Amino acid sequence: MSSIAEIGPGEVGYIAASIKNVKDTRVGDTVTEIDNPASEPLPGYRKVTPMVYCGLYPVDSVEYDSLRDALDKLKLNDASLAYEPETSMALGFGFRCGFLGLLHMDVIQERLEREYNLTLITTAPSVIFKVFKTNGEILEIDNPSKLPVVQEIEHIEEPYVKATIIVPNDLVGAVMELSQEKRGEYKDMKYLDVTRVTITYHLPLSEIIYDYFDRLKSSTRGYASLDYELIGYQQSELVKLDILLNGEPVDALSVIVHRDKATYRGRLLAEKLKDIIPRQMFEIPIQAAIGNKVIARETVRAMRKDVLAKCYGGDISRKRKLLEKQKEGKKRMKQVGNVEVPQEAFMAILKMD
Amino acid sequence: MNLGLYIHIPFCKQKCLYCDFPSYPHMEGLYESYTDALCREITGQGVLFSTNQVDTIYIGGGTPTALPAPLLLRIVTAVKENFAVTTDAEVSIEANPGTVDGDTLTALRAVGINRISFGVQTFSDTLLKRLGRIHTGEEGANAVRIAKRAGFSNINIDLMYGLPLQQAEHFQQSLQIAYDLAIPHISVYGLKIEDETPFACSLAQGKLSLPSEEEEETMYDRGVTYLPQHGYERYEISNYSRPGFSCRHNLKYWHYAPYLGLGAAAHSFINRERLANTQDVRAYLECINSGCSPVEHREIADEATQMAEFCFLALRTNSGISYHAFYQYFDKDFYQKYEQQITSLTARGLVTTTRQSIKLTNLGMKYGNIVFRTFLP
Numbered sequence: 001m002s003s004i005a006e007i008g009p010g011e012v013g014y015i016a017a018s019i020k021n022v023k024d025t026r027v028g029d030t031v032t033e034i035d036n037p038a039s040e041p042l043p044g045y046r047k048v049t050p051m052v053y054c055g056l057y058p059v060d061s062v063e064y065d066s067l068r069d070a071l072d073k074l075k076l077n078d079a080s081l082a083y084e085p086e087t088s089m090a091l092g093f094g095f096r097c098g099f100l101g102l103l104h105m106d107v108i109q110e111r112l113e114r115e116y117n118l119t120l121i122t123t124a125p126s127v128i129f130k131v132f133k134t135n136g137e138i139l140e141i142d143n144p145s146k147l148p149v150v151q152e153i154e155h156i157e158e159p160y161v162k163a164t165i166i167v168p169n170d171l172v173g174a175v176m177e178l179s180q181e182k183r184g185e186y187k188d189m190k191y192l193d194v195t196r197v198t199i200t201y202h203l204p205l206s207e208i209i210y211d212y213f214d215r216l217k218s219s220t221r222g223y224a225s226l227d228y229e230l231i232g233y234q235q236s237e238l239v240k241l242d243i244l245l246n247g248e249p250v251d252a253l254s255v256i257v258h259r260d261k262a263t264y265r266g267r268l269l270a271e272k273l274k275d276i277i278p279r280q281m282f283e284i285p286i287q288a289a290i291g292n293k294v295i296a297r298e299t300v301r302a303m304r305k306d307v308l309a310k311c312y313g314g315d316i317s318r319k320r321k322l323l324e325k326q327k328e329g330k331k332r333m334k335q336v337g338n339v340e341v342p343q344e345a346f347m348a349i350l351k352m353d
Numbered sequence: 354m355n356l357g358l359y360i361h362i363p364f365c366k367q368k369c370l371y372c373d374f375p376s377y378p379h380m381e382g383l384y385e386s387y388t389d390a391l392c393r394e395i396t397g398q399g400v401l402f403s404t405n406q407v408d409t410i411y412i413g414g415g416t417p418t419a420l421p422a423p424l425l426l427r428i429v430t431a432v433k434e435n436f437a438v439t440t441d442a443e444v445s446i447e448a449n450p451g452t453v454d455g456d457t458l459t460a461l462r463a464v465g466i467n468r469i470s471f472g473v474q475t476f477s478d479t480l481l482k483r484l485g486r487i488h489t490g491e492e493g494a495n496a497v498r499i500a501k502r503a504g505f506s507n508i509n510i511d512l513m514y515g516l517p518l519q520q521a522e523h524f525q526q527s528l529q530i531a532y533d534l535a536i537p538h539i540s541v542y543g544l545k546i547e548d549e550t551p552f553a554c555s556l557a558q559g560k561l562s563l564p565s566e567e568e569e570e571t572m573y574d575r576g577v578t579y580l581p582q583h584g585y586e587r588y589e590i591s592n593y594s595r596p597g598f599s600c601r602h603n604l605k606y607w608h609y610a611p612y613l614g615l616g617a618a619a620h621s622f623i624n625r626e627r628l629a630n631t632q633d634v635r636a637y638l639e640c641i642n643s644g645c646s647p648v649e650h651r652e653i654a655d656e657a658t659q660m661a662e663f664c665f666l667a668l669r670t671n672s673g674i675s676y677h678a679f680y681q682y683f684d685k686d687f688y689q690k691y692e693q694q695i696t697s698l699t700a701r702g703l704v705t706t707t708r709q710s711i712k713l714t715n716l717g718m719k720y721g722n723i724v725f726r727t728f729l730p
Contacts (some may be wrong), residue, residue, distance in 0.1 A: 281701075281720055288461055302568040307721040309545045310591055311669060313359055313606050314620040317652070320662055320729075327726045 024213030050098025375618035399435025451488030657730035675710025
């Protein structure tokens with residue numbers, strides 16, 4: 001390695017700038033000199049702000065410190081990762097983390113589990129809602145459980161994106177149908193050439209982070225490509241959908257959804273949870289509720305019995321292994337009240353329609 | 354310490370549709386050579402364990418009584434000649450009700466076998482047929498009578514619930530018949546569909562009409578109430594006996610006591626090590642005849658795992674885990690080690706404790722796995 005006077009596009013090098021903390025710098029910063037300072041940063045760079053938030057909780061609460069250390073370390077080389085401690089009634093101590101998008105969220109979660117050997121529960125991702133309260137206060141809510149009670153809410157705004165979809169012209173119908181269903185507003189359609197079309201929609205970000213991309217891909221046989229950028233906030237008819245397990249609301253399962261879809265989502269979520277939550281010694285009612293109104297109810301039937309059949313000399317090792325396997329499965333479950341809830345339950349809302 | 358001997362006879366007349374045990378039909382040609390090999394293993398091991406007293410012997414299978422009586426007698430004689438068998442030893446043999454006759458049983462009794470266990474499963478002919486059993490319900494009852502006439506007083510039968518087509522009434526009837534026959538020991542098992550059995554196959558094809566979970570639970574509950582009401586003590590999760598008739602050999606498994614397995618597929622537990630002989634009969638014969646060890650697997654679990662085994666095995670019995678026994682074995686205080694588990698399990702009504710021991714409640718017996726899992730490291 002040798003010292004050079006300038007470095008151009010595509011080249012790799014380093015400068016020593018006495019930066020003490022990685023957090024002080026970001027990708028896209030302008031580098032300047034003290035003796036010859038630039039008056040303005042270079043144009044074209046924007047600070048990246050997290051768009052998607054979710055809760056990360058250790059399944060075993062003793063791993064909380066390890067999780068914090070792991071996030072600190074990841075943050076060292078990923079300035080776009082944002083996190084702050086939060087507490088959930090159901091999940092205990094954890095962090096609310098902000099990500100650039102779903103892929104970013106997935107990557108971080110996987111790295112935490114694989115590189116740092118943590119077992120985590122991830123709550124369903126949420127966007128930042130702006131809540132205008134009747135007393136004039138404006139709240140930015142990144143966690144559905146923090147939504148104030150209905151009486152105090154004047155209205156709620158949610159982030160919208162301009163989504164640009166490029167798709168072969170014979171699949172335009174499928175894209176429009178999906179986007180319409182996802183509360184999209186049609187804006188524009190242009191032919192790029194004879195066979196390819198660009199469609200522009202304004203869509204709520206919260207719909208995109210659910211399963212928009214997956215469904216876009218599957219309904220267009222993989223041909224569609226999607227690009228989106230934030231365009232601002234718009235008022236929406238949003239409500240909080242709560243899930244009650246065994247009569248107790250589970251804050252980590254709450255989601256903010258559009259009023260028109262709340263009943264449908266609630267019913268689907270309850271059904272889905274019924275399949276995900278394993279049978280336990282007692283019956284577990286699962287209820288979906290908006291405010292005080294229960295809109296769906298399912299029941300996880302009680303496990304009738306759970307006993308190793310016979311166990312003589314030759315069976316012991318095998319039985320032990322069976323128990324070990326069962327216990328391993330348990331490790332990925334969180335005790336919520338007296339109900340054991342598996343990890344995937346908290347993401348069930350994403351895999352629904 | 355006294356030693357238990359387990360002797361495996363890996364043969365049967367016909368494979369039952371649910372069976373995944375190491376047992377093989379249509380091997381009549383190997384009966385003689387298997388007996389020879391087994392006797393050789395007995396002789397060899399007898400030398401190694403010459404200082405141990407043997408106070409229980411269990412001949413299991415398969416169907417031991419598939420072997421002709423003279424071969425069985427040779428095996429028992431070989432054991433007696435090569436091991437220090439105590440005079441009051443419990444010597445059990447498993448038998449299929451379809452393979453016994455008075456002369457054989459009298460001969461077995463005469464050679465010192467004093468406990469016999471019949472795989473009756475149910476007294477209903479329809480259900481037996483569906484299981485692929487070779488005997489009828491009446492033959493089941495008759496086998497017990499023959500055994501009594503041959504001088505056996507210590508008799509067990511296996512009964513099963515959760516069988517295809519079985520209703521709670523069927524099971525109740527079988528319990529009743531067993532009681533009427535005054536059988537002092539009854540093992541009650543729920544049918545479990547094991548992988549790679551004909552039943553697993555039928556189930557996958559939707560051709561097996563098993564009782565619902567609720568019906569199966571009803572049958573389980575009937576057994577749990579009926580037998581104690583009729584003088585049987587539930588001394589282990591699936592074993593019931595009249596006072597004084599619990600199986601001393603099987604108790605060794607649950608009490609973490611040593612046992613030596615002889616024959617193909619036999620398992621041993623010696624000096625904290627678990628060993629298993631090869632399951633393959635021909636491989637077993639080859640090993641023995643060429644003077645090699647037939648042991649295929651051996652494992653010494655780490656201490657934490659041993660403790661877990663100790664706990665879940667002891668908890669299967671109605672005396673539970675004795676703190677003293679735990680301390681003697683591991684030199685650790687049980688209560689200190691498992692305080693958290695004990696508190697949580699007690700709160701959930703799954704275990705009860707005394708100053709000396711911890712045991713499963715009736716609820717805990719029903720949900721045994723939940724309890725057992727918590728002791729794993």
